[in-house]
Amino acid sequence: MMSSLSMKDIHKSFDSNEVLKGVNFSVKKGEVHALLGMNGAGKSTLMKILSGDEQPTSGSMTIDSKSVQFQSPLDAIHSGIGMVVQEVDTSLFPTLPIYENITNLNEQKKLFISKKEQKTIANKALKRVQLSLDVNELIQNCSLQEKQLILLAKVLSSSATYIILDEPTAPLSETETAILFQIIRQLKNEGVSIIYISHRLSEIKEICDSVTILRDGAVEYTGSSSLSIDEMIQHMVGKSFDTSKKQTRSISEKKLLQLTDLEIPHKKSSVNLTLHEGEIVGVAGLVGAGKTELAEAIFGLSKAKGKMEINGNKAQVSSPADAIKAGIALIPEERRRQGLFVDESVSVNVTLQLLKQFTSFQWIQKNKEKGLAADLINRLNIKPNSTTIPARLLSGGNQQKVVIGKWLQTDSSIFLFDEPTKGIDVHAKKEVFEIIHDLTEQGKGVLYFSSEWQELLDLSDKIVILYDGKIVKTLSREEATFEKLVYYATGGDENGANHHSRNEDLEERLPTPLSF
Structure with missing residues (x-):
C-alpha cells in the first residue's frame, strides 16, 4: 500500500551540528504510527519540519504522491497537517472563549466566519472528541485535560488528516487515556x-x-509495533553509553530529609523517601510522572498531606516561606517563569535570598549588595561578568547559575534541582554538576529530578523511579543501568504486568545487558 505521507532523506543541521542524518519516515492512511527515541534523538526536529516550523537542510516530502514544501506552519495546515503539542497552553488563547480558539484556523482559510457559524463548528468539533463544554467558556477556566481535547478539536476542525500527538497522555488519568484511545480509534476508522x-x-x-525509532538523528528501526518493549528499549538506547562499574561514594548515615506518605497533588498517590547528609538522590521519571509535583510539594507550593522530618525533627511545610525557613531550596524547572525576575539585574536576582545581610532600617545598602553579587558572579563564573546586566540577556546556562547562586550563601541544607540542565549547553551542564558536588562535600543533600537518564546515572548515589506519581523502583548506584531506568520509567514493574507473565524471573524481563 502506497504511503499517504512520506519524508525522504531528511537532513537538518544547525550550524555544524547535524541533527537529522537522512531520515526516511512514512505514514499510511488511517494508521497510528509511533515515533520513538530518547531525548535528543531528533523526534522534535523531524516533527517541526513536518509541521512547517523548520525547513530541512535537504530532503523531500510528499502527501498523497504530491510533492510539498512548507515555509510556515500555515502551509502545513493547508496540506492537512495538525499538531497537538505537549505544552497545550502555548497553542491556545486563555482569555478567549472555546469557540474562538477552535475556529481561528478556519478563519485563516476564510475571510469571515459569523459568530453563529463559529459556535456550530466548535460544538461539532467538541462532540467529535467527546467533550461536553459550553463553547462560550473561557479557555483559562478549563482544566489541562480539557485544554488538550480542545486543541485536538481545533486541529480536527481545520480538516487535518495527519495529526501529530506529542506525549498526549502525560496529563491524563487512566480513564481519560482510555477515552483518548477511543477517539484515536474512531479517527483511524x-x-x-x-x-x-x-x-x-x-x-x-x-x-x-x-x-x-530514531537514535542520534537516524532511523534505527521502522516496522510493526509487535516489537517487545525490551526490543524497543534496545533500539532506543543502543550501545553508546558507559556500562562500566560505578564506585559507590561514602554517605553519612544522618538523615537530612524523610518523607512518609507525602501526597503528590493531582496524582492521588504518596511517596516515602529518605535523603542523607552529603547524598544525591536522583528522582527519575517521564513527563507526567509527578517529578515537578513532588518537588513543589516538598517546597510547600502545594498543601500536601503527609509527614516530613528534617534533621530528625517533624517539619510543617505549608508554604515556600516555611520551606526556606526549614532549609529547603528549590531550583525550578521553569527558571524564567519561577526562578528569576528576568527584567531585574543579575545583582538583584543573585542576592534575593540575602536581603537581610545588607539591609538596615528597611534601606538596602547598595554597595554591600553589589559586593556580595560580584563575589557570587565570580564564584559561579557567570558571563558576562556584570552585576547590572538584566537577567533576561543572559544565556540559559548563565541564567540557571543565577537561580542556583541565590541559594548558595543561605542556610539551606536540602537542595531540590528540577530538570536543572533543561535548555543549557554541555559546558554549562558541567558547571552545574560541579556546583552540586561542592554542595554534597559541604554536607548538603540534593534531590535531582530529571528525565535525563545519563545525568542521573552519572550523578546519583541512588535513584528512585516515579511512574504515575508512585515510586515503582529504587536502585542503588551500583544497580542502576540505562536499561533499568527506561524499563521502570516506561511502565515496567517487578511483575512485568505490562508485557510479561507474572511468573517470569525479573532479570529475564530486563533488556539483555549490552556488551562491546
Missing part, C-alpha cells in the same frame, strides 16, 4: 493518520500499528 510520540512504551503496544 475515518481515515485520519496519527503520528504518536510517547515515552510510555506500553501505550505504543496498545494503540499503535507501526513504529519508527
Whole structure:
C-alpha cells in the first residue's frame, strides 16, 4: 500500500551540528504510527519540519504522491497537517472563549466566519472528541485535560488528516487515556493518520500499528509495533553509553530529609523517601510522572498531606516561606517563569535570598549588595561578568547559575534541582554538576529530578523511579543501568504486568545487558 505521507532523506543541521542524518519516515492512511527515541534523538526536529516550523537542510516530502514544501506552519495546515503539542497552553488563547480558539484556523482559510457559524463548528468539533463544554467558556477556566481535547478539536476542525500527538497522555488519568484511545480509534476508522510520540512504551503496544525509532538523528528501526518493549528499549538506547562499574561514594548515615506518605497533588498517590547528609538522590521519571509535583510539594507550593522530618525533627511545610525557613531550596524547572525576575539585574536576582545581610532600617545598602553579587558572579563564573546586566540577556546556562547562586550563601541544607540542565549547553551542564558536588562535600543533600537518564546515572548515589506519581523502583548506584531506568520509567514493574507473565524471573524481563 502506497504511503499517504512520506519524508525522504531528511537532513537538518544547525550550524555544524547535524541533527537529522537522512531520515526516511512514512505514514499510511488511517494508521497510528509511533515515533520513538530518547531525548535528543531528533523526534522534535523531524516533527517541526513536518509541521512547517523548520525547513530541512535537504530532503523531500510528499502527501498523497504530491510533492510539498512548507515555509510556515500555515502551509502545513493547508496540506492537512495538525499538531497537538505537549505544552497545550502555548497553542491556545486563555482569555478567549472555546469557540474562538477552535475556529481561528478556519478563519485563516476564510475571510469571515459569523459568530453563529463559529459556535456550530466548535460544538461539532467538541462532540467529535467527546467533550461536553459550553463553547462560550473561557479557555483559562478549563482544566489541562480539557485544554488538550480542545486543541485536538481545533486541529480536527481545520480538516487535518495527519495529526501529530506529542506525549498526549502525560496529563491524563487512566480513564481519560482510555477515552483518548477511543477517539484515536474512531479517527483511524475515518481515515485520519496519527503520528504518536510517547515515552510510555506500553501505550505504543496498545494503540499503535507501526513504529519508527530514531537514535542520534537516524532511523534505527521502522516496522510493526509487535516489537517487545525490551526490543524497543534496545533500539532506543543502543550501545553508546558507559556500562562500566560505578564506585559507590561514602554517605553519612544522618538523615537530612524523610518523607512518609507525602501526597503528590493531582496524582492521588504518596511517596516515602529518605535523603542523607552529603547524598544525591536522583528522582527519575517521564513527563507526567509527578517529578515537578513532588518537588513543589516538598517546597510547600502545594498543601500536601503527609509527614516530613528534617534533621530528625517533624517539619510543617505549608508554604515556600516555611520551606526556606526549614532549609529547603528549590531550583525550578521553569527558571524564567519561577526562578528569576528576568527584567531585574543579575545583582538583584543573585542576592534575593540575602536581603537581610545588607539591609538596615528597611534601606538596602547598595554597595554591600553589589559586593556580595560580584563575589557570587565570580564564584559561579557567570558571563558576562556584570552585576547590572538584566537577567533576561543572559544565556540559559548563565541564567540557571543565577537561580542556583541565590541559594548558595543561605542556610539551606536540602537542595531540590528540577530538570536543572533543561535548555543549557554541555559546558554549562558541567558547571552545574560541579556546583552540586561542592554542595554534597559541604554536607548538603540534593534531590535531582530529571528525565535525563545519563545525568542521573552519572550523578546519583541512588535513584528512585516515579511512574504515575508512585515510586515503582529504587536502585542503588551500583544497580542502576540505562536499561533499568527506561524499563521502570516506561511502565515496567517487578511483575512485568505490562508485557510479561507474572511468573517470569525479573532479570529475564530486563533488556539483555549490552556488551562491546
